[in-house]
Amino acid sequence: MKRLTSIQDLDALRQQILEKRKHIRKRIRVCNGTGCHSQGSQKLVDAFEKVLSEKGLTREYMVVPTGCNGFCAAGPIVVIEPEEVFYQKVKADRVLEIVERSVLGGEVIEDLLYVDPTTGNRIVHEYEIPFFAKQQRIVFKDTGSNFTRDIEDYISRGGYSALAKALSSMTPEQVIEEVKISGLRGRGGGGFPTGVKWESCRRAHGDIKYVMCNADEGDPGAYMDRSLLEGNPHQVLEGMIIGGYAIGAREGYIYVRFEYPMAVENAIWAIQQAKEYGLLGENILGTDFSLDIHVNRGAGAFICGESTALMASLEGKIGEPRGKHIHTVEKGLWNRPSNLNNVETWANVPLIINNGGAWYASIGTERSKGTKIFSLVGKINNTGLVEVAMGTPLRTIIEDIGGGIPGGRKFKAVQTGGPSGGCVPERLIDLPVDFERLKEAGSMMGSGGMIVMDEATCMVDVARYFLNFLVEESCGKCIPCRVGVKRMHELVVDMCEGRGTPEHLTKLEELCHAIEETALCGLGKSAPNPVLSTLRYFRDEYEAHVYDKKCSAKICKPLIQYIIDMDKCTGCGACRRRCPENAIIGVNKECHVIDEELCVRCGICIETCKFKAIYIE
Amino acid sequence: MEQLLQDVDAVIDQWGAKPESLLQIMLDVNHKFNYLPKESLLRISERLRMPINQIYSVANFFKVFSLTPRGRTMVQVCTGTACHVKGAPKLIDRVRQDLGLEPGQTTEDLALTLETVNCVGACASAPVVVVNGETHSEITPNKMASLIKEIKAKSA
Ligand SMILES: Cc1cc2nc3c(=O)[nH]c(=O)nc-3n(C[C@H](O)[C@H](O)[C@H](O)COP(=O)(O)O)c2cc1C
Ligand code: SF4
Ligand code: SF4
Ligand code: FES
Ligand code: FES
Numbered sequence: 001m002k003r004l005t006s007i008q009d010l011d012a013l014r015q016q017i018l019e020k021r022k023h024i025r026k027r028i029r030v031c032n033g034t035g036c037h038s039q040g041s042q043k044l045v046d047a048f049e050k051v052l053s054e055k056g057l058t059r060e061y062m063v064v065p066t067g068c069n070g071f072c073a074a075g076p077i078v079v080i081e082p083e084e085v086f087y088q089k090v091k092a093d094r095v096l097e098i099v100e101r102s103v104l105g106g107e108v109i110e111d112l113l114y115v116d117p118t119t120g121n122r123i124v125h126e127y128e129i130p131f132f133a134k135q136q137r138i139v140f141k142d143t144g145s146n147f148t149r150d151i152e153d154y155i156s157r158g159g160y161s162a163l164a165k166a167l168s169s170m171t172p173e174q175v176i177e178e179v180k181i182s183g184l185r186g187r188g189g190g191g192f193p194t195g196v197k198w199e200s201c202r203r204a205h206g207d208i209k210y211v212m213c214n215a216d217e218g219d220p221g222a223y224m225d226r227s228l229l230e231g232n233p234h235q236v237l238e239g240m241i242i243g244g245y246a247i248g249a250r251e252g253y254i255y256v257r258f259e260y261p262m263a264v265e266n267a268i269w270a271i272q273q274a275k276e277y278g279l280l281g282e283n284i285l286g287t288d289f290s291l292d293i294h295v296n297r298g299a300g301a302f303i304c305g306e307s308t309a310l311m312a313s314l315e316g317k318i319g320e321p322r323g324k325h326i327h328t329v330e331k332g333l334w335n336r337p338s339n340l341n342n343v344e345t346w347a348n349v350p351l352i353i354n355n356g357g358a359w360y361a362s363i364g365t366e367r368s369k370g371t372k373i374f375s376l377v378g379k380i381n382n383t384g385l386v387e388v389a390m391g392t393p394l395r396t397i398i399e400d401i402g403g404g405i406p407g408g409r410k411f412k413a414v415q416t417g418g419p420s421g422g423c424v425p426e427r428l429i430d431l432p433v434d435f436e437r438l439k440e441a442g443s444m445m446g447s448g449g450m451i452v453m454d455e456a457t458c459m460v461d462v463a464r465y466f467l468n469f470l471v472e473e474s475c476g477k478c479i480p481c482r483v484g485v486k487r488m489h490e491l492v493v494d495m496c497e498g499r500g501t502p503e504h505l506t507k508l509e510e511l512c513h514a515i516e517e518t519a520l521c522g523l524g525k526s527a528p529n530p531v532l533s534t535l536r537y538f539r540d541e542y543e544a545h546v547y548d549k550k551c552s553a554k555i556c557k558p559l560i561q562y563i564i565d566m567d568k569c570t571g572c573g574a575c576r577r578r579c580p581e582n583a584i585i586g587v588n589k590e591c592h593v594i595d596e597e598l599c600v601r602c603g604i605c606i607e608t609c610k611f612k613a614i615y616i617e
Numbered sequence: 618m619e620q621l622l623q624d625v626d627a628v629i630d631q632w633g634a635k636p637e638s639l640l641q642i643m644l645d646v647n648h649k650f651n652y653l654p655k656e657s658l659l660r661i662s663e664r665l666r667m668p669i670n671q672i673y674s675v676a677n678f679f680k681v682f683s684l685t686p687r688g689r690t691m692v693q694v695c696t697g698t699a700c701h702v703k704g705a706p707k708l709i710d711r712v713r714q715d716l717g718l719e720p721g722q723t724t725e726d727l728a729l730t731l732e733t734v735n736c737v738g739a740c741a742s743a744p745v746v747v748v749n750g751e752t753h754s755e756i757t758p759n760k761m762a763s764l765i766k767e768i769k770a771k772s773a
Contacts, residue, residue, distance in 0.1 A: 035741040038752035072741030220697030220736035227738075258644055258681065259737055261750075296637070297644055299679035302735065316639035316667065318678040375740060377699040383741040415698065451698045465701050469735065475678075578759070580714045602710050604758045 003278030005286035007164045010155070013277075017156045025060045026103055027081040029145055033068025033227055034262065035384075036075035040092065041065075044076055047095040061103060064153075067231015069144035071131050072384040074114060079126055079145075086126040087112040117381065117403060131382045134400045136363070139347050140224075140373050140387040143231035148266055151273040154234040160279055162350035166242050167287050170353075172202065175246040179349070181357030183369035188214055188305075188342030189420065189446045190522075191368070191435040197339060201247045201329040204337035211244040211252040211291075212333070212340040214310060215263060218302035219418030220469065222449035224373040224385050225343035229256065229263040232347070233270035237293070239349030241280060244291040247339050252293040255310055257300050267295045302419070302473035303523055307332075307340050309475065320475045321521035342447070344373060364390035368434035372445070378415075378452040381406050391432040394424065398452060409454040413537070416451075417444030419466050419473075420526035422533025423459065442533040444526070458555035459538040460545050464492045466530035474523060481524030484515040488531065496556040500546040509535065554616045557601045561617050566591050568613035575605035575614065618656065624649060625657045626664075634664045639675065643682060651691075652683040680732075688723045688730035690768050693747040697736030700744040704757070708744060709733065711758045715765050728772040729765075 004010050030036075030045050048063040069077045074088035078098065085108060087098065094112065101107045113122040114129055123129050147153035154160070166175050180195030201209060213236060217225040229236055240252055256264050271293055274280040282290045296314055303309045304319040311333045313319035332338025348370060352360045361369050368390035374397065377383050381403035388397060398404070398411060405411050413423040416433075422443035424431060431437055435445050453462070467489040476482045491508045494500050512528035519525045535542060544550045551559040564575075564584075569591045576584040576592055583599040586592030594605070594614075606614045628645045632638035639661070646657050653676055662669040676682045692712070696705050712718055712731050723730040739745045742754030748764065756764070 034737075034739045034752070035754075038739045038742055038745065038754045075741070217738070218735070220701075221699040221740050222736070223738035223740055259734060297641060299640055299644060299681050300734070301679055313640060314637055316636035316665075316675070317671070318674050377740040377743060378702050383743075418698070449698070451702060453702055457702055462702075465698070472680075473735075580711075600710065600714070602714070602758060603704075603707050604711070607757055607759055 003276070005278060005283075007168045007285055010160060010164050010285065014155055014158075017152045021156070023060060024062050027062045027064050028098075028103060029064045029066050029069075029077075029079040029081060031067075031069040031075060031077040031144060032065040032148065033072070033075075033144070033231060034223065035068065035072035036077060037262070039076050041076040043092040044078065044090060044095060047092045048099070051096055051099045055099070057099075057104075061099075064145075064147045065149075066145055067143040067148050068227035068385055070135075070137075070140065070385045070387075071129070071382065073382050078112075081145075084126040085124055086114055086129065088114050131384070131401055131403065134396055135387050136371055136389045137387045138351055138363075138371055139235075139344065140228070140385065142235070143228060146232050148231055148233070149269060151234060151270070151277060154232070158354070159234055159350075160238055162353035163238050163241055163279065164285060166245055166353050167285055167289060172246045172248065175242060175353065176202065178357040179246070179352055182352045182360035183357075183364075183367075184345065184348055184352060184360065185368065185435065186342055187344035187348075187372065187447065189417070189444065191445060194341060194345055197329060197341070198243065198247050200327065201337050201339040204330045206337045208251065208336050209247055209249040210333050210336060210338040211240050211247065211249040211293075212310075212338055213240055213252070213254040213343060213346055214305060214307070214340055215254055215256040215260070215267075215343045216298050216305035216310060217257065217260070217343075217447060218305040218473075219447045219449045221377055221415075221451045222375045222418065222447045224375050224448055226260050226263050227385055228343050228347050228373075229254075229260075230266050233266045234274065235350060236343055236346045237267075237270050237274055237280070239346030240293060241274075241284065241291055242349050242353060243339065243341065243346065245289050247337075249339070250291060252291060253314060253333070254293065254295045255298055255304075255314065256295060257304075258297040259300050264295060264297055271295065301475075302469075303475045303521075306521055306523065309521075310340065311338060318475075320477045321523075323520060344448075365432065365434045367436055372433070372448055374448045374450045376402050376450050376452065378450075379405055379409065379454040379457070380452040388433075390434040393429075394431050394433055395429045397433065397450070398429065402452065405452070405454050407454075409456065411452065412455055412457055413453045413459070414450050415443075415453065415462065415530075416449065417446030417529070418449050419469050420444055420522065420529055421446045422529045423453070423462065423537060425537040442529070442536050444529065456553055456555070458496075458551050458553035459534045459541045460492065460495055460551070461553070461555045463531045463534045464489070464496050467492055467527070470523065470527045474527075478518075478520040478524060480515045480518040481520070481527065484511055484519075485524065485527045487511060488515075488528070492531070495542065495545045496551075497558045498545075498549045498556075502546060505542060505546060560601060561596060562594050562599050562601060562605065563615055563617050564592050564594055565613045565615060568611050570611055570613070572610070574608050574610065578604050578608045580604065621650075621654060621656060622660055625660045629661065629664050634666075636665060636667060639665060639667065639672070643672075643675065647682050651687045651689075652685055655684075686723075686727060688727050689772060690729045690749055691732065691747075692729055692765075692768070693732045693734045693737070694720070695735075695737050695739075695743070695745045695747070696733045697740060697743075699736070699740035703743040705744045707758050708746065708756055708761045711761045712765065715762060726772075729768055
């Protein structure tokens with residue numbers, strides 16, 4: 001490939017690619033995102049390639065390993081284009097049949113189709129599935145259909161045209177203006193206006209400036225940044241290059257946690273490709289603008305997602321934050337002006353430049369513009385990644401797109417914003433989701449994790465969970481966080497283990513307010529949120545733990561007991577043989593009982609019993 | 618020892634002996650030896666001209682780094698929020714019972730190390746367990762038991 005040295009070159013290349021692909025009759029998309037990958041989708045890719053090459057069909061039919069399709073609950077997913085026939089839960093032994101019957105024969109294989117749980121109907125096409133119908137996919141549009149490791153696929157979809165437009169017809173100031181008009185706010189959690197940040201960085205003094213991408217994604221339960229970077233790395237990169245042009249940066253960094261190896265690989269690889277094509281490096285597209293970007297792995301500490309800690313860790317120091325009275329846009333990495341944005345924020349930029357800030361601002365609510373990708377996980381039927389316009393009601397996300405709660409259970413709450421956020425209870429299900437409304441409800445947007453909880457979730461246990469997480473992840477630099485959060489954790493553990501007193505509740509609330517006010521960085525300041533929000537909406541559960549020593553969700557071990565139902569037990573002995581503690585007593589064909597003293601409440605007996613004879617009280 | 622230092626040097630050369638490479642070098646060395654041998658840290662300190670205490674503080678700060686040898690098989694139970702609400706604590710209980718290990722500990726024969734991680738980004742298939750880099754989805758306590766059995770059989 002020769003380097004592109006002008007804007008015209010890029011257009012010509014796009015035409016060439018389209019020409020080259022004319023003879024492709026069908027594309028077989030195989031989702032190779034993290035979810036499907038963990039269910040064996042690489043085997044599918046290999047099998048399709050093998051079958052096609054054996055049959056001598058590789059010229060006309062193309063296997064495309066893509067990033068996350070979004071509908072992870074249905075994985076591994078295979079979609080046949082152009083018809084968009086959607087096959088779910090595909091195993092490698094079906095590949096030959098799919099090629100023969102469906103790809104070549106044009107038939108639809110009924111038993112691989114998605115079944116709508118409400119109507120029982122089988123659905124043939126991707127776009128007809130309710131999960132997709134109510135989404136508004138703009139940022140995440142191509143992630144599940146783009147050939148992850150092929151820059152030409154991205155270019156053929158119009159990729160890098162935003163960069164070409166910015167370089168050929170806009171000054172840096174105009175680019176910034178457009179981003180300001182769009183109303184884009186950072187998707188990393190805080191929601192700071194992106195254009196304003198860029199402008200301060202452009203104005204900051206210094207010859208060397210950095211553009212940086214925060215792909216640390218420390219929020220447990222969120223994986224949209226990972227999927228974007230894995231599935232469409234060029235879109236993120238294009239956003240960064242445009243940002244680099246706007247603020248006047250010459251160097252950039254993508255900071256990815258090492259736990260995301262595929263994201264690391266794809267980012268490195270995209271950078272290499274972009275360099276070969278002259279879209280990155282010296283004199284980009286033949287202009288005066290030059291930018292170099294590196295990938296650095298983080299070592300998986302939550303605090304390293306915080307901007308000052310991230311930069312410290314890049315400098316080879318421990319990831320401790322510092323006070324933010326001096327902004328990183330003025331003194332960041334190596335004390336130079338540094339502009340850090342989240343992965344999803346960067347991925348929005350090419351859209352804004354291509355379609356204009358006003359177009360972008362027409363989507364969303366008054367103060368939250370555009371769309372947001374949520375990772376919808378936990379106790380929900382359609383787990384996956386969901387992109388909706390800001391302001392979409394929670395009910396649409398959970399009921400229409402998410403398909404409700406499995407097992408006929410009731411929806412209880414949704415946790416948003418990770419360890420800095422909180423729980424939104426069932427009665428607020430009509431809440432429109434945007435930065436402001438979530439905050440009013442005592443939660444946060446955060447990076448967009450939505451962990452759905454049903455009746456079988458104990459809210460005190462959820463608070464305990466987040467406090468434990470924060471105790472482990474606190475960097476320990478300041479006392480309110482290091483000691484205070486630990487003390488909060490102890491109080492809640494006492495409650496979960498039946499030692500709680502009314503005084504525990506008072507102390508817990510006092511601590512929440514003290515830590516909020518005095519902690520040094522965002523981790524400590526927001527650490528009380530999971531507690532405050534659960535106290536606000538589920539106080540009765542705390543009180544039941546403290547006064548009655550009861551856990552209504554039957555989660556807190558010391559407050560529950562495993563019991564065998566005498567009417568249902570057939571005395572088959574399966575539970576007795578599996579119980580790791582030998583806590584089950586009984587002889588064959590006679591009713592068994594559990595020795596409460598020995599039982600460690602591991603739940604193995606319930607999983608084992610075929611007659612549903614074991615229950616928790 | 619010669620070999621070890623040569624390996625460490627190769628990693629350093631790949632990233633360049635500068636402070637911003639520190640974390641990258643340590644991640645690679647930690648991955649290669651499954652822990653950070655003392656000699657490797659001394660070598661890094663020397664070549665990057667960074668005080669050894671800074672290197673040790675970084676090694677202590679991040680959970681991924683180990684200063685003692687770890688097992689041939691790494692079992693990581695995800696304890697992220699999605700995995701937690703779907704039953705991850707029961708999986709850890711199971712390993713605790715079967716092997717007598719707490720998270721962070723290694724079996725005496727260096728066969729297996731148990732660790733917890735906060736979300737590996739496969740939340741849709743929660744709860745997940747990662748065994749030597751390979752993600753297993755929708756694990757139950759019983760499936761966990763068979764996984765451990767398999768690992769034990771392999772390393773015996
Ligand atoms: C404890 C803590 C952890 C954070 N983790 C992340 C993260 O994983 N990813 C991210 O993009 N931002 C994270 N942030 C927010 C960043 O500090 C920063 O605001 C953000 O990356 C800026 O990008 P944006 O303007 O595009 O949102 C975190 C903040 C705090 C206080
Ligand atoms: S609030 Fe916590 S994480 Fe932040 S600086 Fe203080 S101790 Fe460190
Ligand atoms: S919960 Fe576990 S320890 Fe208790 S009886 Fe059942 S299998 Fe045995
Ligand atoms: S990983 Fe395949 S749909 Fe998400
Ligand atoms: S919470 Fe376990 S993979 Fe995300």
